[in-house]
Amino acid sequence: MFQSATETQAPPRTQSDCDVELRKVFKVFNGETAVRGVELNVRRGEFFSILGPSGCGKTTTLRLIAGFETPSAGEILIRGESANQVPPYRRPVNTVFQSYALFDRMSVRDNVAFGLKVKRQNPSEIDDRVDRALQLVKMEGFAKRFPKQLSGGQQQRVALARALVNRPAVLLLDEPLGALDLKLRKEMQVELTNLHQDLGLTFVMVTHDQEEALSLSDRIAVMKDGRIEQIGSPEEIYDRPKTPFVADFIGDTNLFKGHIEECDRGSVVLRTDTGLKLVVRPPEDPNDRTVGRKAIASVRPEKIRLSRSAPETEVNYFEGRLQHAMFMGTHVHCVVKLTSGETLTVRQSALPEGHLDDRASVYVSWGPNDGLALSV
Amino acid sequence: MSITTNPPPEPPKLKPQTEASKKPFGSRWLGQLVLLGPAGIWLLLLLVVPTLVILELSLVADIRPGDVVNPDGFANYLRAFAPLNLTVIGRSISFALGTTIGCLILGFPVAYWIALQAPKKWRNLLLLGFILPLWTSSLLRSYAWITILRRTGVLNSIIGIIGIPPLELMNEPPAVLIGMTYSFLPYMVLILYASLEKLDRRLLEASADLGATPPETFLRVTVPQVFPGIAAGGLLVFITSLGDFINPELLGGASSMTVARLIYNQFLGQTPNWGFGSALSTLLILLVSIAIALLLKYGDRDAKV
Numbered sequence: 148m149f150q151s152a153t154e155t156q157a158p159p160r161t162q163s164d165c166d167v168e169l170r171k172v173f174k175v176f177n178g179e180t181a182v183r184g185v186e187l188n189v190r191r192g193e194f195f196s197i198l199g200p201s202g203c204g205k206t207t208t209l210r211l212i213a214g215f216e217t218p219s220a221g222e223i224l225i226r227g228e229s230a231n232q233v234p235p236y237r238r239p240v241n242t243v244f245q246s247y248a249l250f251d252r253m254s255v256r257d258n259v260a261f262g263l264k265v266k267r268q269n270p271s272e273i274d275d276r277v278d279r280a281l282q283l284v285k286m287e288g289f290a291k292r293f294p295k296q297l298s299g300g301q302q303q304r305v306a307l308a309r310a311l312v313n314r315p316a317v318l319l320l321d322e323p324l325g326a327l328d329l330k331l332r333k334e335m336q337v338e339l340t341n342l343h344q345d346l347g348l349t350f351v352m353v354t355h356d357q358e359e360a361l362s363l364s365d366r367i368a369v370m371k372d373g374r375i376e377q378i379g380s381p382e383e384i385y386d387r388p389k390t391p392f393v394a395d396f397i398g399d400t401n402l403f404k405g406h407i408e409e410c411d412r413g414s415v416v417l418r419t420d421t422g423l424k425l426v427v428r429p430p431e432d433p434n435d436r437t438v439g440r441k442a443i444a445s446v447r448p449e450k451i452r453l454s455r456s457a458p459e460t461e462v463n464y465f466e467g468r469l470q471h472a473m474f475m476g477t478h479v480h481c482v483v484k485l486t487s488g489e490t491l492t493v494r495q496s497a498l499p500e501g502h503l504d505d506r507a508s509v510y511v512s513w514g515p516n517d518g519l520a521l522s523v
Numbered sequence: 524m525s526i527t528t529n530p531p532p533e534p535p536k537l538k539p540q541t542e543a544s545k546k547p548f549g550s551r552w553l554g555q556l557v558l559l560g561p562a563g564i565w566l567l568l569l570l571v572v573p574t575l576v577i578l579e580l581s582l583v584a585d586i587r588p589g590d591v592v593n594p595d596g597f598a599n600y601l602r603a604f605a606p607l608n609l610t611v612i613g614r615s616i617s618f619a620l621g622t623t624i625g626c627l628i629l630g631f632p633v634a635y636w637i638a639l640q641a642p643k644k645w646r647n648l649l650l651l652g653f654i655l656p657l658w659t660s661s662l663l664r665s666y667a668w669i670t671i672l673r674r675t676g677v678l679n680s681i682i683g684i685i686g687i688p689p690l691e692l693m694n695e696p697p698a699v700l701i702g703m704t705y706s707f708l709p710y711m712v713l714i715l716y717a718s719l720e721k722l723d724r725r726l727l728e729a730s731a732d733l734g735a736t737p738p739e740t741f742l743r744v745t746v747p748q749v750f751p752g753i754a755a756g757g758l759l760v761f762i763t764s765l766g767d768f769i770n771p772e773l774l775g776g777a778s779s780m781t782v783a784r785l786i787y788n789q790f791l792g793q794t795p796n797w798g799f800g801s802a803l804s805t806l807l808i809l810l811v812s813i814a815i816a817l818l819l820k821y822g823d824r825d826a827k828v
Contacts (some may be wrong), residue, residue, distance in 0.1 A: 248723070311732070
């Protein structure tokens with residue numbers, strides 16, 4: 148039933164294969180601008196995430212797509228048609244709310260059937276579709292229960308079924324896994340991926356959990372202060388962040404402030420404010436590869452090597468002291484204070500030469516391709 | 524730069540025994556007595572004892588001031604079910620029902636607007652505006668309605684200007700209903716407001732998200748969610764208007780005799796009959812108790828989960 152979801156909707160009028168399009172969308176609340184000129188396209192069948200810290204405008208963006216807020220400026224298109232004037236109850240989208248917002252006075256079955264009942268579907272079809280939606284989320288045995296009698300994970304499944312049963316063009320998920328504990332969250336992540344693959348639906352998810360966004364999404368939009376910092380695949384966002392914010396927010400990283408001292412096609416030399424000379428990959432934008440320009444270098448903790456003696460490279464090695472090393476199971480998390488004053492986090496699969504005392508003198512090093520210069 | 528933090532320390536475990544359970548038995552009793560004693564004595568002397576006296580009096584036929592109390596049967600109760608008295612009881616119930624429905628119809632939209640749509644900073648002021656009439660004497664308010672509703676009153680003067688013939692509202696049931704609805708509307712608004720204010724707006728959004736138009740959302744989500752408030756408000760208005768004396772007395776005239784007036788007559792009227800009055804009072808208490816029992820049983824489904 149769900150596989151046919153995209154066929155049951157009216158074909159898009161425009162040629163674009165985008166399910167959701169935001170064009171220079173602004174939203175102002177009582178003088179506070181929550182969303183500043185957001186532009187994004189969500190392709191049909193894509194798992195798209197909007198990622199950012201709290202207060203970055205990501206939930207407002209989702210609410211704009213759902214229709215709970217109207218844009219102060221700009222245009223929202225759903226399936227190629229302007230949705231600015233369309234109330235939420237006429238939009239072909241359904242939402243899984245942050246804390247589910249299940250109707251606590253209705254049974255699980257009535258919750259899931261709600262959307263079909265208000266659309267006046269005939270009762271036998273409602274029964275049929277509700278049954279299949281509950282099967283889909285493995286909740287068929289709980290139809291008669293009430294939301295209060297369910298665990299968080301079960302409520303989550305009911306919320307999913309309640310949205311999916313309506314065969315929306317786009318499924319909106321507002322921090323869908325935020326209220327679940329870690330183990331359940333991992334389970335539901337797998338199930339969300341499976342659902343997305345099985346149904347071929349377009350998913351738009353809002354999350355502040357970068358790991359969740361990286362592992363689930365086809366593409367991610369990173370938001371900050373109401374603006375989109377970067378849109379790209381998880382690999383792009385992680386390996387080629389465009390701004391220091393993205394580099395820092397997605398995964399751990401070490402940032403060095405400085406300016407570009409030398410520049411050629413494959414690498415740049417960045418002189419940090421503390422006087423270190425780093426050789427790293429040049430900024431994405433060729434216009435930013437100019438000598439003298441301020442820049443920030445980002446080096447991921449897992450790219451840094453830790454050694455007791457000076458490494459045999461000519462660049463990117465620095466002396467420091469181990470501040471502390473924490474065993475994390477799969478890796479060892481180290482903090483190294485360089486003699487120049489910077490504090491670095493380093494991730495090693497194992498400490499060099501077995502045990503190292505705290506305060507031991509160590510060298511850190513990385514290859515010229517392991518760091519990336521970012522324009523400020 | 525990434526920052527590593529140590530896991531937060533575990534919160535101290537709660538002591539399995541609370542302080543109170545360790546105290547000696549006597550001092551626990553004393554503490555509760557200090558807290559509940561004054562109000563308890565007040566209730567005992569002014570509510571429980573008089574109610575018992577009424578119960579006893581209701582079992583004496585034809586008792587008058589000064590007679591010896593000698594309970595002898597249910598004649599007073601049987602008399603209450605005479606057709607004439609049944610009419611009065613029935614009228615009281617219809618007034619109370621009418622007032623409840625009137626308050627609900629007028630109060631719900633107002634409470635809804637204040638709780639969900641009015642700007643937050645104005646809410647308390649708006650509520651205050653609704654409670655304000657409660658601060659004046661109910662007697663005064665009923666007299667005010669007389670000047671509005673009587674044949675030569677404000678209302679008839681105004682509708683006379685646009686050519687509508689004067690309405691005969693005074694000393695008729697409509698005047699009683701208007702006065703009572705006005706008197707009890709603030710209670711209804713307050714209780715409905717308290718209920719609507721707690722309404723989870725995300726449920727309204729979820730309903731809209733699932734395709735329900737605003738009227739459908741109202742009927743399928745809002746009303747079921749605030750049903751306990753509707754029941755509580757309705758019951759409070761029903762009970763208070765069932766025993767209302769001033770409005771029927773001042774606005775209703777001779778044609779609107781209610782139970783309250785009938786009871787009054789048995790104690791302070793021309794031909795007093797304390798026994799019959801007490802029986803009527805007992806019946807009234809019984810009626811109200813049934814209403815409260817119904818509320819407790821069906822009003823708030825949450826209380827039973």
